[in-house]
Amino acid sequence: QWDLHTNWLGQHLVFKETVKSTQLVGHELARENADHGTVIVAREQTEGRGRMSRYWDSKDGLGLWFSSIFRPEYLEPKRASQLTLVAAVAIADYLSKRDLDVKIKWPNDIFINGKKLAGILTEMQAEQDAVQYIVLGIGMNVNHQHDDLHETVQHKATSIYLETNEIQNLNQVLTEILKELENKYEIFMGVGFPVIKEMWEAYAYKIGEWIQVKTKDIWDAKVVGIHDDGALKVIDHLGKQHHLYSAEILWKGEEIE
Numbered sequence: 001q002w003d004l005h006t007n008w009l010g011q012h013l014v015f016k017e018t019v020k021s022t023q024l025v026g027h028e029l030a031r032e033n034a035d036h037g038t039v040i041v042a043r044e045q046t047e048g049r050g051r052m053s054r055y056w057d058s059k060d061g062l063g064l065w066f067s068s069i070f071r072p073e074y075l076e077p078k079r080a081s082q083l084t085l086v087a088a089v090a091i092a093d094y095l096s097k098r099d100l101d102v103k104i105k106w107p108n109d110i111f112i113n114g115k116k117l118a119g120i121l122t123e124m125q126a127e128q129d130a131v132q133y134i135v136l137g138i139g140m141n142v143n144h145q146h147d148d149l150h151e152t153v154q155h156k157a158t159s160i161y162l163e164t165n166e167i168q169n170l171n172q173v174l175t176e177i178l179k180e181l182e183n184k185y186e187i188f189m190g191v192g193f194p195v196i197k198e199m200w201e202a203y204a205y206k207i208g209e210w211i212q213v214k215t216k217d218i219w220d221a222k223v224v225g226i227h228d229d230g231a232l233k234v235i236d237h238l239g240k241q242h243h244l245y246s247a248e249i250l251w252k253g254e255e256i257e
Ligand code: BTN
Pocket: 020, 021, 022, 023, 045, 047, 048, 049, 050, 051, 052, 054, 056, 058, 064, 065, 066, 067, 108, 109, 118, 119, 120, 121, 137, 138, 139, 140
């Protein structure tokens, strides 16, 4: 049934019907020494989670909800968040090969035509100075029709079906994404983050544009790219560079993430 195009990612594939969250299953399996590259996929999550403890709507069979376990030979814990950007580039490459106009909104949102299609959640377990394992979750809206999207996000979310008008084969989308993700992970581990960073910047949402940043007050900043630590790189009106972390950014002047 599964025709994987990968060497290691997803070669151990755990398929579940309904789980609270594939992230939880991922942590459980990782604690039981699951192999590097183990992937957990669920048809439905009842407590799917997003970044910042948000809820992730994961209805039965409509999207891809999966988590991958990575066991890097050696990775400093502070670099684990770079893996989020690695995954974002993998998803973006997959979508752009399908002729979709994709943008990555820092740090981890995948956008098509101004609407969110997918998100990434990276969680790690570290001991002393080394990452033990990472559970990287990807949620992607695939076959949702407009009414399948939660009413609070209908104006700002989309699915592959809504963008292409074609019902997708979930297994096929998953195998393609795993192939891209394996490839980008190998580049990240082999060549390092700078190459991934360049790929990421080519997809960056609002690069060269002015956004707003909230610290003590709200100020204008121009998006330049990302720093090596994964922080968003912006300049202020005096041309001074800043590192931004997620809680401070107002992308549209309406929502704070
Ligand atoms: C976000 O955009 O906030 C990240 C969303 C991540 C959702 C995925 S779905 C598979 C995995 N299991 C979860 O509970 N969350 C991630």
